[in-house]
Amino acid sequence: MSLTKGDYILTKSEIVKRLEEIYSQIPEFECRHCHKCCGPIVWFKPEEILIRDFMKDNNLEYIVWSTRQFEDNSMLCPYIKNDRCVIYPVRPIVCRLQGTVLDMLCKHNVKNVMSKGELYKIKMEFEKLLEETEGKSVFYGTRKYGTKS
Numbered sequence: 243m244s245l246t247k248g249d250y251i252l253t254k255s256e257i258v259k260r261l262e263e264i265y266s267q268i269p270e271f272e273c274r275h276c277h278k279c280c281g282p283i284v285w286f287k288p289e290e291i292l293i294r295d296f297m298k299d300n301n302l303e304y305i306v307w308s309t310r311q312f313e314d315n316s317m318l319c320p321y322i323k324n325d326r327c328v329i330y331p332v333r334p335i336v337c338r339l340q341g342t343v344l345d346m347l348c349k350h351n352v353k354n355v356m357s358k359g360e361l362y363k364i365k366m367e368f369e370k371l372l373e374e375t376e377g378k379s380v381f382y383g384t385r386k387y388g389t390k391s
Contacts, residue, residue, distance in 0.1 A: 268338045274350045277319075282385040284381050284382065284384075286380065293334070297329070306384060319384055
């Protein structure tokens with residue numbers, strides 16, 4: 243499914259600005275590229291806009307793997323190339339939260355963990371954006387569902 247301007251209420255620049263504001267609240271930490279958190283991922287409608295544009299601008303292939311393809315690749319995200327995430331600048335919120343929240347800790351990050359209150363604020367802002375883009379139940383991701391091969 244490709245997105246067109248008619249698919250969302252806010253302008254593209256408003257969506258980008260709101261995502262950047264939300265993402266800026268998530269602490270950064272130096273990733274050691276162990277890839278323990280880099281498996282099949284999902285993202286939401288507003289993030290799809292960023293990801294698709296980035297991929298187009300950087301001549302990257304949009305990848306969706308079957309369960310078998312993930313198994314054949316040690317369950318790593320298909321956007322890991324040469325030990326790096328090729329969509330890192332536009333990685334979805336689930337990737338950004340890895341290692342920064344109590345439920346998704348990283349052994350390499352013990353300093354920049356968010357409080358429950360900080361996470362709740364981000365969650366509420368993100369949910370509001372999803373509502374405003376009619377994207378609360380619209381998901382995208384790296385995994386084909388319903389097929390093994």
